Amino acid sequence: MFRACRQLGLKTVAVFSEADRGALHVRDADEAVAIGGAPARESYLNAERILAAARHSRADAIHPGYGFLSENWRFADAVHQAGIEFIGPRPEAIRKMGDKIEARRLMAAAGVPVLPGSFEPVADVGGAEAVARDVGFPVFLKAAAGGGGIGIARVDKPTDLAGAFAMATRRAQAAFGTGELYIERYLERPRHVEIQVFGDSSGQIVHLYERECSIQRRHQKLVEESPAPNLPPPSKTGLASAAVAGARAIGYTNAGTMEFLVDEGGGFYFLEMNARLQVEHPVTEEVTGLDLVVAQLRVASGEPLPWSQSEIVQRRVAIECRVYAEDPSKGFLPSPGTVQRLDLPSGEGIRIESGVEAGSTVSVHYDSLLLKLIAHGATRQEALERMVNALDRCVVEGLQTTIPFLRRVVASDEFKAGRVHTQLLEQGAFNA
Amino acid sequence: MLEEIKAHITGVVFQVTTKAGDRVAAGDAVIVLESMKMEIPVEAPRSGAVKEIRVREGQTVQEGDVVAVLE
Numbered sequence A: 001m002f003r004a005c006r007q008l009g010l011k012t013v014a015v016f017s018e019a020d021r022g023a024l025h026v027r028d029a030d031e032a033v034a035i036g037g038a039p040a041r042e043s044y045l046n047a048e049r050i051l052a053a054a055r056h057s058r059a060d061a062i063h064p065g066y067g068f069l070s071e072n073w074r075f076a077d078a079v080h081q082a083g084i085e086f087i088g089p090r091p092e093a094i095r096k097m098g099d100k101i102e103a104r105r106l107m108a109a110a111g112v113p114v115l116p117g118s119f120e121p122v123a124d125v126g127g128a129e130a131v132a133r134d135v136g137f138p139v140f141l142k143a144a145a146g147g148g149g150i151g152i153a154r155v156d157k158p159t160d161l162a163g164a165f166a167m168a169t170r171r172a173q174a175a176f177g178t179g180e181l182y183i184e185r186y187l188e189r190p191r192h193v194e195i196q197v198f199g200d201s202s203g204q205i206v207h208l209y210e211r212e213c214s215i216q217r218r219h220q221k222l223v224e225e226s227p228a229p230n231l232p233p234p235s236k237t238g239l240a241s242a243a244v245a246g247a248r249a250i251g252y253t254n255a256g257t258m259e260f261l262v263d264e265g266g267g268f269y270f271l272e273m274n275a276r277l278q279v280e281h282p283v284t285e286e287v288t289g290l291d292l293v294v295a296q297l298r299v300a301s302g303e304p305l306p307w308s309q310s311e312i313v314q315r316r317v318a319i320e321c322r323v324y325a326e327d328p329s330k331g332f333l334p335s336p337g338t339v340q341r342l343d344l345p346s347g348e349g350i351r352i353e354s355g356v357e358a359g360s361t362v363s364v365h366y367d368s369l370l371l372k373l374i375a376h377g378a379t380r381q382e383a384l385e386r387m388v389n390a391l392d393r394c395v396v397e398g399l400q401t402t403i404p405f406l407r408r409v410v411a412s413d414e415f416k417a418g419r420v421h422t423q424l425l426e427q428g429a430f431n432a
Numbered sequence B: 001m002l003e004e005i006k007a008h009i010t011g012v013v014f015q016v017t018t019k020a021g022d023r024v025a026a027g028d029a030v031i032v033l034e035s036m037k038m039e040i041p042v043e044a045p046r047s048g049a050v051k052e053i054r055v056r057e058g059q060t061v062q063e064g065d066v067v068a069v070l071e
Helices: A002-007 A024-028 A047-056 A073-081 A091-098 A100-109 A125-135 A158-176 A233-249 A281-288 A292-300 A380-393 A403-411
Strands: A013-017 A031-036 A139-143 A153-155 A181-185 A191-199 A205-217 A220-226 A254-262 A268-274 A317-324 A341-343 A350-354 A369-377 A395-397 B003-006 B011-016 B029-035 B038-043 B048-053 B066-070
Touching: A002 A292, A013 A024, A013 A047, A031 A047, A047 A073, A073 A091, A091 A100, A091 A268, A100 A181, A100 A233, A100 A268, A125 A139, A125 A158, A125 A181, A139 A158, A153 A158, A158 A181, A191 A233, A191 A292, A205 A233, A205 A281, A220 A281, A220 A403, A233 A254, A233 A268, A254 A292, A281 A292, A281 A317, A281 A350, A281 A369, A317 A380, A317 A403, A369 A380, A380 A403, B029 B048, B029 B066
Parallel strands: A013 A031
Antiparallel strands: A139 A153, A139 A181, A191 A205, A191 A254, A205 A220, A220 A317, A254 A268, A317 A369, A341 A395, A350 A369, B003 B066, B011 B029, B029 B038, B048 B066
């Protein structure tokens, strides 16, 4: 973000909590403003404090990043009300896509395939059972206000429904403030493939092709790559056109991602839209050679999209591995602490995005993502070899990380062959 | 016999799900910790009665800290 601003000659202001006083992003900005205590609700989730910091530093625009308030339409609206530009989609688009049931309805109406399931909240266990019998078990119960994999429950048979319904309602209520649930058909061995889209205020919308993101734990991504290997050409073009049609239907502006599941026959179904920049956007940047964050800044300032569809080409192959402070040998339990030593790989085709350095404290209060390793190459083989080497050379001491797990993923036959699906991890394909 | 229940990770106490006097079975959540946006239960290692809860909601605990005592 700050790199893109510097490139455009823009000054930057970081906000930070008490826990992040010495953090990298604070030193990297031209200015920094303290906004409150370590718990996120006292700082990074506190819209008032962030707006006050923006006013104090006379900021023209706010980039919400990809966590915290980035998909909170009320925050985006409050930013606009304060006369500050929000670098992202319009609040209305965030609201529509944040309600996962409304998103299903809007996408279905736009001709985008969605999974069989409910198009209204399921009121109670009886209502859930009627829908589940209709679409066929197993099903997923999901939170209407969900996202990030929270509040998803798989239900295999009718007798499990009551318990799962109560549990999912409670979790959704705790995480999102509303317990509303909906139902989607469960697919066996689906791939998670998403399309990067980008729109400007004149209504022009382009796509920047797909990212394959099937290697996940807790419905959250660990490895992403583009182009998606072994994706049938009709699915590839179908996904891109469906994503553009869906984004157009809601008048989408700025960067966004349409997420889909692809079944074994190549059929695809809309999952949800992330109305923001995503963690894995560097994959697309390395593949296309285009800078998404610079484009976000330009489009937010009212400029047209910097590229036409025909100028966007998949020139290379890129793979990203997410290094989290988690212990893969203990079911990915969090591993907060202090980074004692950090050796980062470098070299041809390697890009690193790190939020930490040696000496950084990794707090219990925030997400466990430490850094992202991105490898690209002219071929998938070259990108993969570079990633294997990068993971071998990447050393993080002081806390447990996902690096040993990531090494097993990139060395696995399934990954090497590009035959992945979202259930590989639970099936034990990458066990030590 | 008294048995201390220790936190297996560092985190913030998200929820105290039991109180002194409650009977718990092995595997029941005695408290729930929140760490790095994940909710992680601290489970009773065996069945028994909760003698004491040593933490309160919002408190930070380190890995290995005693959070409760089972009798």
